[in-house]
Amino acid sequence: MSYQQTTIAVNDAVAERLADALMEHGALSAAIEDAYAGTENEQAIFGEPGMPTEQIWQQSKVIALFGEHDDAAAVINRAAAECGLGGIGFETEILPEQDWVRLTQAQFDPIQISDRLWITPSWHDAPDGNAVNLQLDPGLAFGTGSHPTTRLCLQWLDSELKGGESVLDYGCGSGILAIAALKLGAGSATGVDIDEQAIRASNDNAAQNNVQARFFLPDGLPAGQFDVVVANILANPLRMLGEMLAARTKQGGRIVLSGLLDEQVEELSEIYGQWFDIEPAQIEEGWARLSGVKR
Template sequence: MSLHKLSVHTHAAQLDAIEQLFTDHGALSILLEDAGDYPLLEPAPGEMPIWPDTLMAGLFADDHRFNELQQALQEQFGIPLAHIRQELLPQQDWVRTCIEDFKPTAFGSRLWICPSWHTPPDPQAANIILDPGLAFGTGTHPTTAMCLRFLDAHLQQDHTVLDYGCGSGILAIAALRLGAARSCAVDIDPQALIATWENAMRNGVEDWQLSIIPPAQIPADVQFDLVLANILSGPLVALAPTLAGLCRVGGEIVLAGLLVRQVAEMTEAYQPWFSLQQVEEVEGWALMHGVRYHDG
């Protein structure tokens, strides 16, 4: 089925009313995009921030009411015709396209991430079955890919691993596949904890191997051999004392989700406990590694 797309450049105050107008005119779905330069990186659970300048796009099965919709946008909301765009999307099997785009991917020499509709290319490898789903983390983003490659190359057998900001749980599960003794997956988002549990069950992870908890439930006296935090620079800076306290002296920390230009800020924030070094860069994203050298 071909789809017709109508996009309109608007402002946050008008979004609800325009969304209702699109729905009244038969929109199958409505998409929102940043029309300016206001990144919304990691809102807290329950928050739904929106961009001041927004591009709203509606998908329609046909275009028989587009003229009426355009007229309403102009008359009711004062939106000039130049801010309204129509286009015809070619007929396509969107489900098949998604399946074809997500293929088995190797991260280092031993680790593979495979969608459920593919047979793992190397049955003897550390294979993780993972489909796109509720939470961030399939290995396609540079920050996740760098963390996975680090685990493949450097994880020591029988170490304990903390995945702070676990998303889909991919790093905690990968650590277990690569020989970690136990992993703990932590996230403030309940959807991430659900996704991690589902992915752990799909990959045959035993309950005793993996704890899946919100931050408040981390035991006060526990420390890990390796702490992984693939979040964003702001939370990483704020969490420096917390993450340092969760890493044993002599243990390691890996930080991702930060841009190369934020490396100096991160180095300073963690200096009381770690001597951080940038160990990889991909598309402007940096991966940092350090060893906990004293109690701080």
């Protein structure tokens, strides 16, 4: 069966209401995307620990999916009227029937992080049975190892963990860094994220990898310090969280920071240099990783 995919341009005041109304009136799905995605005007929205969360893009597009024989125009008109909109324009594309699961899986192959560390989706066999293999499937939470910032942190864990360390993964996303730390020999690993979805995904991924990690929302993180603190987030929250992350690091412990751009290295090095002896940055594809030892 084919499907009809419709795209409706709207502003942020009505996007969520329209998406909900489309679902109520018969759409199979309705998603909201940045109207300028893929252009120089693309707007990043995020919610990192310590930062306010932007809810939606100012100029959005609602993408709705309908069955092959559904009256998509009638559903859109009813939903628009319910939201107080007049005549509303939309574009329609016919999507041929496909094996969407197989198509999605084909886009994700095992990722080699280092000589001994691989990230392998569950539908693939481990490429190297003697390697450390993280079984991780793409999901709603950020972090599959494909982004340079995640790879930089994984490579640090692979090369620097000696065994038995306590590790804090602040901004854990999918839990990949906490899980990797345990599989690489850490004694314990704790993850923190502001998103409950990320906490659920992290727990599921830890179970899938047969490791015992703990994951918390920021307010639920127990008191204590760690041998290693990893924060793969963004420059703005890293600016704001320096004192807190330093307080969570044991004297002589290590900090690893990523999610920042090459041109932000000097500023972040100066901020964290208040508490840490910062080592030279590692750069990959314009993204940077900082690390240091707490004085």
